[in-house]
Amino acid sequence: EAQVTQNPRYLITVTGKKLTVTCSQNMNHEYMSWYRQDPGLGLRQIYYSMNVEVTDKGDVPEGYKVSRKEKRNFPLILESPSPNQTSLYFCACGQGISEQFFGPGTRLTVL
Amino acid sequence: ILNVEQSPQSLHVQEGDSTNFTCSFPSSNFYALHWYRWETAKSPEALFVMTLNGDEKKKGRISATLNTKEGYSYLYIKGSQPEDSATYLCAFFSSSNTGKLIFGQGTTLQVKP
Numbered sequence: 354e355a356q357v358t359q360n361p362r363y364l365i366t367v368t369g370k371k372l373t374v375t376c377s378q379n380m381n382h383e384y385m386s387w388y389r390q391d392p393g394l395g396l397r398q399i400y401y402s403m404n405v406e407v408t409d410k411g412d413v414p415e416g417y418k419v420s421r422k423e424k425r426n427f428p429l430i431l432e433s434p435s436p437n438q439t440s441l442y443f444c445a446c447g448q449g450i451s452e453q454f455f456g457p458g459t460r461l462t463v464l
Numbered sequence: 465i466l467n468v469e470q471s472p473q474s475l476h477v478q479e480g481d482s483t484n485f486t487c488s489f490p491s492s493n494f495y496a497l498h499w500y501r502w503e504t505a506k507s508p509e510a511l512f513v514m515t516l517n518g519d520e521k522k523k524g525r526i527s528a529t530l531n532t533k534e535g536y537s538y539l540y541i542k543g544s545q546p547e548d549s550a551t552y553l554c555a556f557f558s559s560s561n562t563g564k565l566i567f568g569q570g571t572t573l574q575v576k577p
Binding site: 394 | 498500509515553557562567
């Protein structure tokens with residue numbers, strides 16, 4: 354079954370404690386991206402990757418890092434999380450500009 | 465910063481009503497426009513990918529049109545049903561930065577039985 358998986362699905366953490374949210378896809382898609390969803394602000398792109406070892410900033414990259422060492426994985430790293438990073442996060446993949454397939458979402462709370 | 469606007473922000477209709485929403489995007493440097501349907505507690509799912517001016521796409525009771533010259537797309541739902549209740553998102557790829565996908569804030573549709 355074609356799918357995008359994210360882990361963890363829910364996380365409560367404290368300010369400053371480094372965390373990684375994993376994203377994995379089995380569709381062999383080159384394009385992957387991360388979004389955060391906040392009430393009233395819609396989906397905002399954090400980072401995207403056009404292919405392995407190629408990553409670029411979206412609209413809200415501050416406080417986040419990503420890596421793309423293999424095609425299937427695109428982890429999102431918060432080196433020093435802060436309360437303003439409390440949000441719902443989605444990973445997605447697609448074949449270039451074609452439809453994007455979204456993961457189930459990760460709800461992060463930073464205290 | 466590229467901006468994608470959707471209107472209205474929310475809509476309440478009766479079952480059986482037909483409705484439509486608007487997505488406005490920059491008319492220069494158009495590359496592609498997507499429509500997604502997002503139900504509560506689920507992930508967004510693609511409805512349409514539109515790339516050509518004048519494109520019209522249809523999936524069941526839902527259809528979409530695209531005008532790249534003036535920078536807008538319409539999504540139509542004919543004979544709304546309660547199961548159509550969701551947030552509808554449009555998203556824009558620009559040719560000046562083909563990796564960035566910019567979403568509008570969405571239109572939330574509530575269909576009352």
